[in-house]
Amino acid sequence: MAISIALSVILLLGVEQLRTQARENFSQSISGTDLVVGARTSPIQLMLYAVFRLGDATHSIRWASFQAIAQHPAVAWAIPISLGDSHRGFAVVGTTPAYFKYFRYADGRSLAFSAGGPFGDIFDAVIGADVAEQLGYHLGDHIILNHGAKDIGLAQHADKPFQVVGILKRTGLPVDRSVHVGLEAIEAIHLDWQGGAPIAGLSIPAEYVRKFDLNPKELTAVLIGLKSRVGVFQMQRFINQYRGEPLLAVLPGVALDELWSVVGIVENSLLIISALVVAVGLSGLVAVVLAGLGERRRELAILRSVGAGPRVVFMLLAIEGLIIVVVGSLLGLLGLIALSHFAAPFLQAHLGISLTAGLISAEAWQLLLLVMATGFLVSLVPGYRAYRISLADGLTPRL
Known part of the structure; x- marks a missing residue:
């Protein structure tokens, strides 16, 4: 039974740890960015397409507006982002x-290259790491971009191929x-x-594009x-009241908390399921102890006969x-610490969750104490059943 309770505790505390760490990392998807600016829309929609590459922008920002914002005395740096094209299902970011x-993520980490470096030409x-891994690209390979956010049925910019000059290390973010x-x-x-379509009869070769004004519009x-x-x-x-065009500036932390609250029902559901698993484990403990009382009737009777x-x-x-519950809970805690130690690199590499190995959150400790307290309460059930067994009943032989 201790093993069953240990596995239940691992599941409960594991879900709580992942929930806590995922929420913290989710809120730090663009750590160090003070404002995200886009065309006037809802804050959640702006974060979805600007940070997570989900959905499309309803309007664009004029280049002149970007320059006015970037040159503001309070601005230290500004990163422009242009979306709309794709490559074999992956978003293209200008x-x-x-x-x-x-650009920073997680706890202030900067982007790093596993090969090559930033674009220069x-x-x-x-x-990103997923693009390189799934499509098998290496430095020097040539790729062709598709017009539009989806590849299906859209024309390609086949006359202007790109060369891969850098591959980013995995971050677990849409950057990959x-x-x-x-x-x-x-x-x-x-x-x-x-x-949104090629001009009929006009084709400008790649070697001639430098003759044109390539400043973004x-x-x-x-x-x-x-x-x-x-x-x-x-x-x-200043940005929200910008007179040049309707703009929206959102604080990433506030918008991400609002976005997380929308999907918060999922994390709560997982936590409830884990709690039910623990409840089943504790119920099994009560059932096993109660079933064992029939075999221990004489043992209890002897204790009563000697004065207990x-x-x-x-x-x-x-x-x-209670001892079984405490031992099972401690085994589950040790198992979770060991599991987090081995799972931390995988979660960081593939999901972008920075799981601190061996560090248990305050919420997890509270859940562990709650499990022990609940275990003590359910242990009172077989104790009360034994209390009701009389001395005479225990000594009476059964036919």
Whole structure:
């Protein structure tokens, strides 16, 4: 029974640890970014397409608006992001080298390269870890981008291939599933396009694109870091009241908490299921001890005959059940610590969850104490049953 309780505790505390760590890492998906700016929409939608590459932006930001914001005295750095194209199911992100310099995630970690480095030429591309792994790309490989966020049925920019010059280390974020190119590249591949389709009879070869003005006209979103976080609300108000066009600036932490509350029912459901598993384990403990009382009737009767009162028998059975619960809980705690030690690298690499091996959260300790307290209460049931067994009943032989 101790093993059964240990497994139940591992599941309960494991779900709680993952829930706590996942929520903390979720809130730090863009650690160090003070504001996320986009066209006027809902904060959740802005975070979904600007950070998680989910959905599409309803409107774009003019390049002039970005320059006005980036040149504001309170702004330390600004990362422009242009979305809309794809490559074999992966999002294409148009940005600048500032993306690799200032973007932070988790507990302030910066992006790192497993091979190569940032793009330097127009048709250079930096790919995420998932893109490289799933498509088998290496440095020097050439890729062709698709027009539009989805690959199905859309034309390709086949006349302007890109060369892979960098592969990012795995982060567990949408960065791993993205192809990063320069903003000038986004403009270059669309020089001979209009209204979402190629211009009939016009084709500009890749070697001639530098003759054109490749300054971007529009952006999808902007990530902003301020010189001092004291002025974050003042800067947010400046952007939200920007007269050039309707813009929205959101604090990532606030928007992510709002987004997490939407999906919070899932984490609560998992926690309830784990609690039910623990309840089943404790119920099994009561059932086993009660079933064993039939075999221990003479043992209890002998204890009564040598002077042990009903209360002593009651306490012996209750303490026995409590010991099983405590041993099972401690075994589960040790098992969770060992499991987290081995699972931490995998969770960080594939899910982006920074699980601190051996560190148990305060909420997990509270759940562990609650399990022990509940175990003591259910142990009173077989103790009370033994209390009711009389001395005469125990000594009476059964036919």
